[in-house]
Amino acid sequence: MRTKRIVKRIGYFLPLVLLLALAALWVTNCSGPRPSVSDPKVEAPGAPGKPYHVTARVENDSPGHGQVRVLFRLRDIHTGRTYQQSDQVTLRSGETLIVGVDISAPPGDYRPEVTVSYPP
Amino acid sequence: MPTFIERAIREPDVETPQRYMQRVNRLAWAFLGLFGGAIVGIVLVIWKAQLYVTLSQRSNVETLTLAFVLIFFAYLVVLSAPGALGATRMLYYTLQGRRQANWEDGERMKMRALGSAAREPTTAGLNLAIEREDRPGEPFALPVTDGAGSMGEIIVDGATLIYRQTISEGSNALLAFFVQQINRILEQRGVTAGVDVVEWKSIDDEATEEYLSLTQFARNLERHLGAEGLWPRRRLTAEDCAELEKQLTGVCPALRNEAFLPRWEYQGQHQLPLIPEPLGLISLNRSEKRVDPLASMGCAVVIVLVLVFVLALIILFPPWVPGV
Numbered sequence: 001m002r003t004k005r006i007v008k009r010i011g012y013f014l015p016l017v018l019l020l021a022l023a024a025l026w027v028t029n030c031s032g033p034r035p036s037v038s039d040p041k042v043e044a045p046g047a048p049g050k051p052y053h054v055t056a057r058v059e060n061d062s063p064g065h066g067q068v069r070v071l072f073r074l075r076d077i078h079t080g081r082t083y084q085q086s087d088q089v090t091l092r093s094g095e096t097l098i099v100g101v102d103i104s105a106p107p108g109d110y111r112p113e114v115t116v117s118y119p120p
Numbered sequence: 121m122p123t124f125i126e127r128a129i130r131e132p133d134v135e136t137p138q139r140y141m142q143r144v145n146r147l148a149w150a151f152l153g154l155f156g157g158a159i160v161g162i163v164l165v166i167w168k169a170q171l172y173v174t175l176s177q178r179s180n181v182e183t184l185t186l187a188f189v190l191i192f193f194a195y196l197v198v199l200s201a202p203g204a205l206g207a208t209r210m211l212y213y214t215l216q217g218r219r220q221a222n223w224e225d226g227e228r229m230k231m232r233a234l235g236s237a238a239r240e241p242t243t244a245g246l247n248l249a250i251e252r253e254d255r256p257g258e259p260f261a262l263p264v265t266d267g268a269g270s271m272g273e274i275i276v277d278g279a280t281l282i283y284r285q286t287i288s289e290g291s292n293a294l295l296a297f298f299v300q301q302i303n304r305i306l307e308q309r310g311v312t313a314g315v316d317v318v319e320w321k322s323i324d325d326e327a328t329e330e331y332l333s334l335t336q337f338a339r340n341l342e343r344h345l346g347a348e349g350l351w352p353r354r355r356l357t358a359e360d361c362a363e364l365e366k367q368l369t370g371v372c373p374a375l376r377n378e379a380f381l382p383r384w385e386y387q388g389q390h391q392l393p394l395i396p397e398p399l400g401l402i403s404l405n406r407s408e409k410r411v412d413p414l415a416s417m418g419c420a421v422v423i424v425l426v427l428v429f430v431l432a433l434i435i436l437f438p439p440w441v442p443g444v
Contacts, residue, residue: 016422023430031437067443090443119174119441 031064033091033118040112042074048107052083055100056114060091067091069120072101073113083110088120134297135304137370143293143414144378148210150417151203151381157424158196164431165190171438172431178441189427196424202382203417209233210380223373227268230376234287242283242290245319245331249278249339249353250302252361257339262365264294266372274298274368279335279351281317288379292320292410294371301367305360315354320410322385384413 036059043053054072067090074083083105089097134140165172165186176183213233217226252260259277263270264285272285274295281298283290295317303313319328338351356364388411392404 016426019426020429023426024433027430027433027437027439030439032440034436034438062437064437064440066440088443118438119171119178120444 028063031062032066033060033064033068033093034062035060035068035091035116035118037070037114037116040072040114042110042112051102051104052110053100053102054085054112054114055098056112057096058089058091058099058116059096060094063093065090065092065095066118067120068116068118070099070101071115071117072103073115074103074105074110075113076108077111078109082113134293135300137367137374140293140297140371141374141377144374144381147381147414147417148203148207148377150414150421151200151207153421154196154200154417154424155204157421157428158193158200161193161424161428161431162190162197164428164435165193168435171435175434175439175441179439189431192427193424196420200417200420203384206380206382210377213380214377224268227266227373227376230380231269231287234376234379236287239285239289241285242292242295243321243328243332244281244292244295244317245321245328245335246279246281246299247316247318247352248314249335249351250276250281250315251278251353251355253355253357256355257343260361262361262368264368264372264375266369268372268376271372271375278339278353280332287376289383290322291375291378292322292383292385293378293412294375296412297371298364298368301364302354302356302360305356305363306354309357309360311354313354318409320385322383323387323410381413384416386411386416388416 037056038059039057041055043055045052052074054074056070056072058068058070060068067088069086069088071086072084076082083103085101085103087099087101089099091097134143169186172186173183175181176186213226213230217223217229220226220229251257259275261273261275263273264283265271270286272283272287272290275282275284281295283294283298285291299315299317302315306313306315319331321328335351342348342350388408390406390408392406393400394402394404
């Protein structure tokens with residue numbers, strides 16, 4: 001009797017559970033990357049007239065893969081003036097990359113700011 | 121006799137006063153869920169608008185779909201707002217009632233909050249005529265009242281069932297409850313029941329008037345010819361009526377709670393396209409004369425929750441799109 005009641009109750013919620021499971025499967029199996037960025041660094045140019053080199057660690061903690069856009073900014077801490085450069089990289093599932101770009105800017109004190117976005 | 125599914129759509133969970141109360145509580149939660157779910161949906165779409173717009177454009181889905189989703193949620197907010205407000209009031213007065221010295225005072229508070237009736241009574245047409253054994257052919261009334269006060273009366277006049285309420289609007293669900301009680305009592309006595317509501321005046325007044333005139337015509341003809349039973353009927357004993365009164369007393373608190381909620385009384389239509397559009401060669405169609413608000417609102421809540429779930433899932437796991 002109790003088993004019958006439990007089966008009946010499961011029967012009520014089964015369509016909803018199936019629907020939610022289908023939606024979850026669809027999204028998780030067709031999902032793209034979920035990128036995060038950390039550890040932005042800037043290297044001063046080795047010689048006058050050369051560009052600054054900005055790097056950051058880009059991590060994908062999603063089971064999905066795909067192309068992401070990484071935006072690098074150099075902000076002058078005195079004037080607030082910014083210089084930017086973007087790059088596109090492809091991330092695999094669980095992959096971590098060190099991404100870097102060269103940004104041409106006049107000599108100064110710069111703070112690196114890096115953001116990553118998906119979809120690019 | 122209606123099947124389980126048909127009953128679940130027309131009049132779910134009104135077999136006993138306790139179940140009636142559960143149904144009202146579920147309906148209140150459905151309104152709150154619909155309102156809250158739609159608000160969450162709007163917030164998600166606006167909060168992550170950039171993500172959804174980019175995804176829709178990159179995946180060849182029209183961005184207009186997002187506008188449709190927003191309008192859909194906004195529509196549901198407007199639709200469910202009176203219900204959510206009613207459910208909140210119901211909850212407030214239920215909690216206030218628990219603080220009173222006795223439950224009757226709490227129920228009276230609800231009645232004062234609901235105000236007096238100004239609407240016309242709720243009427244339904246039965247497939248069979250109902251009459252009392254001791255007063256055949258005469259209409260009879262059963263009070264809907266308990267210790268906290270009167271909620272009105274149910275008048276049975278042949279195949280006409282009228283709920284004359286004292287507060288707020290009437291309730292079709294009460295009439296459905298009443299009919300289920302008649303069936304249960306008759307079956308317990310070993311009499312063939314099969315009483316069912318076939319017309320609801322609040323849903324289709326013209327068809328109900330037409331049908332009730334026809335049943336009245338049959339009764340007039342019976343009297344004129346002196347022939348009993350031209351229109352099929354069931355007879356209730358005095359004990360049956362006493363049992364019905366007892367059940368109606370038990371359902372009064374649920375009726376007061378229900379009166380806080382709006383009445384969503386509509387017909388229902390279910391279409392099952394076997395060969396869908398644009399061909400649309402075969403489509404199955406089924407309609408119900410009344411869909412209980414719990415069934416309709418419950419379906420809407422499920423749809424909203426699924427949609428909100430998918431929106432949230434897209435935020436957590438954005439779908440793959442081709443690179444640029």
